[in-house]
Amino acid sequence: MSALDDVRAAFLDAHGHAPDGVFSAPGRVNLIGEHTDHNEGHVLPFAIDRRTWVAAGRRPDGTVTVRSSDPGTGPATAAVGTLREATGWAAYPLGTVWALEQAGLEPSGWDLVVHGEVPLGAGLSSSAALESAVALAVAELGGADLDRFALAAAGRRAENEVVGAPVGIMDQAASLLCREGSALLLDCRSMATEDVALGLEEAGLGILVVDSRVRHDLADGGYADRRAACVAAAAALGVPALRDADLAGVEGLADEVLRRRARHVVTEEARVHEVVTLLRAGKAPDVGPVLAASHASLRDDFAVSVPEVDALVTAAEGAGALGARIVGGGFGGSVLALVPRAALEDVAAACRAAARGPEPTVREVAPAPGARRDV
Numbered sequence: 001m002s003a004l005d006d007v008r009a010a011f012l013d014a015h016g017h018a019p020d021g022v023f024s025a026p027g028r029v030n031l032i033g034e035h036t037d038h039n040e041g042h043v044l045p046f047a048i049d050r051r052t053w054v055a056a057g058r059r060p061d062g063t064v065t066v067r068s069s070d071p072g073t074g075p076a077t078a079a080v081g082t083l084r085e086a087t088g089w090a091a092y093p094l095g096t097v098w099a100l101e102q103a104g105l106e107p108s109g110w111d112l113v114v115h116g117e118v119p120l121g122a123g124l125s126s127s128a129a130l131e132s133a134v135a136l137a138v139a140e141l142g143g144a145d146l147d148r149f150a151l152a153a154a155g156r157r158a159e160n161e162v163v164g165a166p167v168g169i170m171d172q173a174a175s176l177l178c179r180e181g182s183a184l185l186l187d188c189r190s191m192a193t194e195d196v197a198l199g200l201e202e203a204g205l206g207i208l209v210v211d212s213r214v215r216h217d218l219a220d221g222g223y224a225d226r227r228a229a230c231v232a233a234a235a236a237l238g239v240p241a242l243r244d245a246d247l248a249g250v251e252g253l254a255d256e257v258l259r260r261r262a263r264h265v266v267t268e269e270a271r272v273h274e275v276v277t278l279l280r281a282g283k284a285p286d287v288g289p290v291l292a293a294s295h296a297s298l299r300d301d302f303a304v305s306v307p308e309v310d311a312l313v314t315a316a317e318g319a320g321a322l323g324a325r326i327v328g329g330g331f332g333g334s335v336l337a338l339v340p341r342a343a344l345e346d347v348a349a350a351c352r353a354a355a356r357g358p359e360p361t362v363r364e365v366a367p368a369p370g371a372r373r374d375v
């Protein structure tokens, strides 16, 4: 059975009637632009071929129910008006319904049944896939006049204010706005977006995401520290955000740590534009060295890599990847590698063999369409 059939059957089973609609939204991976988002720069994520499905139906009694096929979750029920107090996994879907109500959706009861194929906590944003599928479902069935960017903003608000995670809007924007085969160039200041065709198939390339399954304890504190360093560097340079800084100015910073942190952001912002230029010129293989440079910058200047992750990057490149880099906030997490299709298996095997801790999980991801109504 397909995921679509599964989620419809699960809805029928739980509620005794067919859903009013079935919607799905993808996870994402960010090709380049790491730690540029909180400096008001650009990111270049694409939606991947793992999705989260939501079968949805309106309820007349002012109750919202959620259930998921994920074995780590149980069903939850809340009265309209109390959605903001949701906890656990239910905070993602119920928080999204709450945020949509804040944006103008008429409050109503709902039954939401979730089936996700985006691995949880693997750097592929299962959280944004869930929020985005719920947002599209409830907005469309509820007749809310909200564009896709407003839906992304509602997902982000749910995650910030109900789940309590200080995330930006990249993941939800990618899940809701990406088109198949393209990445989304997102300006995190103006929120302007552009599609950038990836051309991976034509170039005979694939993308692997290697989850190190390592996460160092200092991840949360380290992330907050790097954000604060960026704010301090921008202040020292007299610019609103590091997006506005140039390399010459950064090299003149007296404090060595701030200089390194700012240099990563300024060079990473330039790398995003370099990758866009290469992709638009049909030169996808040349993106590899830019990914390698991004990793070196994240490791040496931004200091967010760890030996376990460096070992995966080295192994991937040694086995034929054109370039690889750490993705996500840092201090563990996943590696993205750009790989000629003929070398995919060698690169995957080399990563498994190089692991210094738990065996990493290797997944190939392909660019896929953004959120949509399936039924």
Ligand code: ADP
Binding pocket: 052, 068, 069, 070, 073, 088, 089, 090, 092, 114, 115, 116, 117, 119, 120, 121, 122, 123, 124, 125, 126, 127, 128, 130
């Ligand atoms: P990720 O990098 O995958 O987004 P997060 O920690 O941000 O990791 O989000 C993962 C959380 O989102 C899970 O712990 C769970 O609470 C929720 N979640 C995501 N997908 C599902 C799903 N299909 N069913 C239930 N909960 C889900």
Ligand code: MG
Binding pocket: 125, 126, 127, 128
């Ligand atoms: Mg997440």
